[in-house]
Structure formats: structure tokens, C-alpha cells
Amino acid sequence: MMPGWAGLASRLRPTSSWTIWRKCLTQAFLGRGRRLKFSLGRWLRWDDSWPWYCTSDGSLYSLQDGVWNSHHPVIRRNRLPTFKVTANVCDPPEHPRRATTYRKGYSIVCTGSDAFLSVPCLPPVSFSSYLHNLPSLQWCVESLEIVNEGLDLLDSLCTGASALVMAVSNGSFKDTFGTVAWTIGTETQECLIAGRVVCPGGQSDQSSYQSELTGIYALLTITHHLCKYYIIVDGQIELGCDGLSALETAFDKGPFLQSDFPDYDLVGAIYHLRKISAVSWTYRHVKGHQDDHSSDLDNWA
Amino acid sequence: VIKRLEPYEAYETLGVFLAPDGNLGAQIQKMKKAAVKWADNLCTGSISNNEVWVALQSTILRTLAYPLPALRLTKKDCEEIMAPIFQYCLPALGVCRHFPQKLVYSMLDYLGLNIQHLFYLQEIARIKDIILHTFNDTLMGRLYRASMELFFLELGISPEKQGPPPSVMSLLTTPSLVQSTLIFLAQHNIVLKHSICYLPQREHDLFIMEGLISANISLNDLLACNHCRMYLQVAFLSDIVTGDGLLLLDDAWLGRASLQTKTNL
Numbered sequence: 001m002m003p004g005w006a007g008l009a010s011r012l013r014p015t016s017s018w019t020i021w022r023k024c025l026t027q028a029f030l031g032r033g034r035r036l037k038f039s040l041g042r043w044l045r046w047d048d049s050w051p052w053y054c055t056s057d058g059s060l061y062s063l064q065d066g067v068w069n070s071h072h073p074v075i076r077r078n079r080l081p082t083f084k085v086t087a088n089v090c091d092p093p094e095h096p097r098r099a100t101t102y103r104k105g106y107s108i109v110c111t112g113s114d115a116f117l118s119v120p121c122l123p124p125v126s127f128s129s130y131l132h133n134l135p136s137l138q139w140c141v142e143s144l145e146i147v148n149e150g151l152d153l154l155d156s157l158c159t160g161a162s163a164l165v166m167a168v169s170n171g172s173f174k175d176t177f178g179t180v181a182w183t184i185g186t187e188t189q190e191c192l193i194a195g196r197v198v199c200p201g202g203q204s205d206q207s208s209y210q211s212e213l214t215g216i217y218a219l220l221t222i223t224h225h226l227c228k229y230y231i232i233v234d235g236q237i238e239l240g241c242d243g244l245s246a247l248e249t250a251f252d253k254g255p256f257l258q259s260d261f262p263d264y265d266l267v268g269a270i271y272h273l274r275k276i277s278a279v280s281w282t283y284r285h286v287k288g289h290q291d292d293h294s295s296d297l298d299n300w301a
Numbered sequence: 302v303i304k305r306l307e308p309y310e311a312y313e314t315l316g317v318f319l320a321p322d323g324n325l326g327a328q329i330q331k332m333k334k335a336a337v338k339w340a341d342n343l344c345t346g347s348i349s350n351n352e353v354w355v356a357l358q359s360t361i362l363r364t365l366a367y368p369l370p371a372l373r374l375t376k377k378d379c380e381e382i383m384a385p386i387f388q389y390c391l392p393a394l395g396v397c398r399h400f401p402q403k404l405v406y407s408m409l410d411y412l413g414l415n416i417q418h419l420f421y422l423q424e425i426a427r428i429k430d431i432i433l434h435t436f437n438d439t440l441m442g443r444l445y446r447a448s449m450e451l452f453f454l455e456l457g458i459s460p461e462k463q464g465p466p467p468s469v470m471s472l473l474t475t476p477s478l479v480q481s482t483l484i485f486l487a488q489h490n491i492v493l494k495h496s497i498c499y500l501p502q503r504e505h506d507l508f509i510m511e512g513l514i515s516a517n518i519s520l521n522d523l524l525a526c527n528h529c530r531m532y533l534q535v536a537f538l539s540d541i542v543t544g545d546g547l548l549l550l551d552d553a554w555l556g557r558a559s560l561q562t563k564t565n566l
């Protein structure tokens with residue numbers, strides 16, 4: 001438990017204290033103008049949440065959700081160089097220097113940068129390492145197979161062959177233990193990304209219904225991160241599952257949930273992922289255990 | 302039926318009156334009432350010195366000591382609660398009712414009466430609780446730890462170093478159980494070892510409040526600066542300085558809270 005600033009009650013902006021603040025800062029830290037009496041040195045460590053970086057050649061980069069963007073210069077100069085707000089995705093820069101900036105209209109002004117004391121541990125450069133570096137998703141990506149770093153799936157989603165992208169999950173439950181296996185692929189290549197998950201929660205939380213919901217959640221969350229990593233803004237996926245009740249709960253109910261709803265946490269997370277998903281989802285019920293009843297199995301089975 | 306109470310109204314839970322805003326008025330009244338009632342009841346009877354001693358130690362002091370770990374009474378509150386007890390008790394024990402309080406609370410080794418001061422009982426009980434629960438990582442321990450982290454964040458001074466004087470601590474931080482304990486520890490020069498630390502981000506970096514205190518800023522100005530600092534959500538000098546470490550950021554100077562000037566803790 002590390003509450004940070006969120007743990008403190010939000011403060012209203014002081015009205016009359018800023019003159020004192022400036023006077024005291026000047027007395028304690030400042031020399032001439034707003035220059036410090038003593039300058040601060042290099043940055044000691046990498047901060048994942050910091051978005052702005054420079055390189056020694058004067059280029060400005062922003063880093064968001066593990067993706068590097070390069071900003072084109074508007075005015076190149078030593079002091080307060082200016083860059084465009086719009087940026088292009090690029091490879092991670094060599095020896096990034098942490099920078100401070102401010103926005104001025106449609107430009108970004110860099111107020112200064114400094115190097116790190118040691119070589120920083122840069123954010124992940126592949127989709128699989130990106131997924132494995134997400135602490136909240138460890139339980140979901142422990143057993144994961146990704147073909148060609150998800151680029152084939154990206155290709156299928158982006159080429160407009162939307163109806164072909166299939167996501168299938170199947171949950172199981174036995175002796176208070178729930179597991180689920182899922183796969184995302186196309187009709188021609190059934191397994192582009194696949195995974196196996198042990199359902200979260202205690203023994204009493206487990207059920208076959210929860211296992212099916214976990215599968216749907218896993219499909220939605222991996223797809224969400226794929227879209228985030230590769231900046232996918234459009235696409236369509238059809239989700240197949242043999243748990244009709246879980247499918248109906250995930251796709252037909254909502255958007256509001258009662259707190260006494262069974263598996264409230266998972267269903268809530270599924271609703272949220274559906275809401276923020278860049279791709280649109282349809283679903284189909286796949287009759288389970290088809291091999292028990294028929295010799296002809298369809299693709300979904 | 303759930304009864305609606307205002308934030309300042311206390312509700313009795315497990316024998317302790319607690320109000321959401323932290324005021325202890327109802328609990329102090331309850332303790333004072335218990336002390337007066339106990340003294341009245343014993344006044345009307347006739348019991349020996351020894352029986353008065355036993356009654357004091359095994360009844361009213363136990364009653365008063367029970368809620369102490371959940372409270373943050375001041376020394377004055379505790380003495381006001383104990384006053385009616387001593388008014389009756391000291392003469393009944395064969396001691397002058399104007400016997401010096403320092404001797405009343407002293408140990409037998411120092412020829413005192415060996416009656417423990419409620420304030421010290423309260424603080425010692427809470428220190429024991431903090432150590433026990435944080436060591437065992439119980440829910441209570443985690444709450445104590447979180448509260449302690451917030452205390453240091455609000456104080457804006459390194460948790461690892463010797464803190465500022467107790468008067469500065471109480472001025473800059475919100476009253477809480479942890480605040481009471483940490484001020485008590487500072488007053489008595491006791492060090493509580495813990496693992497809370499906020500790491501500086503740059504070479505030569507320092508806490509803003511440490512810099513201000515060492516510049517001999519007055520208490521009122523310190524309070525005003527801390528309000529501004531809390532609004533900006535900054536702790537280190539590096540949070541309000543440009544990336545090259547040379548100049549103060551405009552946002553910090555003008556009092557604009559932004560992502561740039563926010564300590565990531």
C-alpha cells in the first residue's frame with residue numbers, strides 16, 4: 001500500500017500564499033532571476049511515467065505506453081527549441097536525456113534536459129516484452145504464445161478482412177480450480193496469439209461461469225494492449241465461446257452493474273474493456289463438446 | 302434503519318466514540334463522566350486505603366486505559382479526565398490532595414505513587430501497536446504504514462533524517478494517530494526505524510521543505526509554502542526545476558499544478 005498524493009485530500013488552490021511561496025523560494029534556492037544558487041545534476045533513475053526526452057543532437061521524443069514518438073522541430077536553437085505537437089512513431093532513441101517542456105499553442109517548447117547517471121533501462125521494444133512488463137497483467141500472460149510479435153494479427157485486422165479474425169476461448173472448472181485457454185486467429189491461421197490462464201480468485205470464487213468470463217476478459221485485454229501497442233484504431237473481431245450465459249452477460253447486459261451481480265469484478269472489467277476497445281466486437285455461441293454429438297466439427301469448435 | 306450522522310457527530314463503536322472528522326469531544330466527555338461517577342460512588346462508601354488502591358488500579362484506570370490506542374488525547378485532556386479521580390483518591394489513600402503531580406506519576410523507586418499518566422499510556426500503547434502490526438503486516442499495520450507515508454508526504458521532509466522540531470511537525474501536518482506518535486517520539490528523542498523512503502531524482506536534489514527550513518523561513522511562511530507545495534503536489538526541488546537543473550519552472554513559480562511539476566511517488 002503506497003498511497004502517494006492520491007491518499008491526501010485534494011487541495012484547493014491557495015489564493016494569497018503565492019507571493020510568500022515565491023519570496024521563500026527566492027530566499028532558499030534562487031540566485032539571480034529564476035536561476036538556482038546551485039544547479040541540480042544528472043537524473044538518477046528512469047521513470048516510466050515521464051513522457052519527454054531529448055537527445056544530444058537536439059531532437060525531442062515523447063514516450064507513451066511504451067511507444068516512442070519523434071517530434072519535428074519548428075525552431076532549432078540552443079535555448080527553448082520549439083517542436084510540433086504532432087509526432088511520428090519511431091525507434092527508441094540512443095542515450096535519451098530526460099527533458100522538461102511546456103505547450104505553447106500548437107508547439108512544444110523544451111525548457112531543458114539532462115542525462116541519466118547510468119544507462120537507463122529502456123521500455124520494451126517488442127509486443128511480448130511489453131505484455132510481460134505490465135505488472136497488473138502477469139496472471140494473464142504467464143503462458144502466452146505470440147506469432148511474429150502479433151504483426152500477422154495486426155495485418156489481418158488492418159487489411160479489412162475483419163470477418164476473418166476469430167477469437168475463441170474455452171473455460172473449464174473442476175474441484176474448485178478454474179482454467180481457461182484462448183486463441184485469436186483467422187480462418188487460415190488459427191493461432192496468431194494464444195494463451196492459457198489460471199482463473200484469478202479464491203477457491204470459493206471459482207465456477208465454470210467465472211472461467212468463461214475469464215476467457216472473455218483475457219481476449220479483450222490482450223486485444224486492447226495489441227491495439228494500444230500498435231496504435232490500431234479500427235477493426236472487427238468475432239468472439240466465440242461455449243458459455244452462453246457468460247457471453248450474454250459480457251455483451252448484452254450493462255452498461256450499469258449492481259454490486260451484488262455475480263462475478264461483479266470480472267464483468268465490470270469486461271464492460272470497461274469493451275467500452276475503450278478500438279476494435280468492435282461481435283459474438284457467437286459455439287456449441288461445446290461437438291465431438292460428443294457430431295463427427296463434423298466447424299472451425300469454431 | 303441506518304441513522305444519518307454529520308461528520309462531526311461521534312458514534313460509539315466497540316466502546317469508543319469516534320467521529321469521521323476525528324474530533325474526540327464525545328469520547329472525552331464519556332471518560333470524564335466515568336471518572337466523576339467512579340469518584341462519586343466511592344465517596345459515598347467507606348473503604349480502606351488498600352481497597353481504594355485496588356479499586357483505582359483494577360477498575361477506573363482499566364476503564365480509562367481501554368480506548369487509549371484509538372485516541373489522540375492531549376496531555377491536558379488526560380489531566381482533566383483524571384482530576385476528579387485524584388480529588389477523591391489522594392485523600393482516600395492518605396495523601397494530601399495537593400501532592401505534586403510529578404510525584405503522583407513517579408515510580409515507587411522515586412517515592413512516587415506509581416500511577417501511570419494516561420497520555421503516556423496512550424502513546425506507548427500506540428507505539429507498541431504500530432510496531433506489532435507493521436511487523437506482522439496486518440491490515441491495521443498497512444493502514445498505519447499508509448498513514449505514516451502520508452504524514453511524511455505532507456511534512457515534505459525525508460523520513461530517514463531527523464525531523465524538524467515538534468512544533469513545525471504539528472503545524473505542517475494533519476492531526477492523526479500517526480502524527481501524534483511521531484511528535485511524541487520527536488519530543489522524547491526516540492527513533493522509530495522504518496522502511497519508508499522517498500528517493501531523490503537527481504544529483505544534489507533535496508526536499509523543498511528541508512531547503513526552506515534550513516533557510517530559516519518563519520513558521521507562518523512555512524505553512525503558506527507547504528499549502529502551495531501540496532497544491533502543486535511536489536516534494537523535491539527537481540520537481541520544480543527545468544530538465545537541465547538550472548532554472549525554476551514557470552508552472553512552479555506561477556502556482557500552476559501540471560503533470561510536469563508532480564512528484565511521482
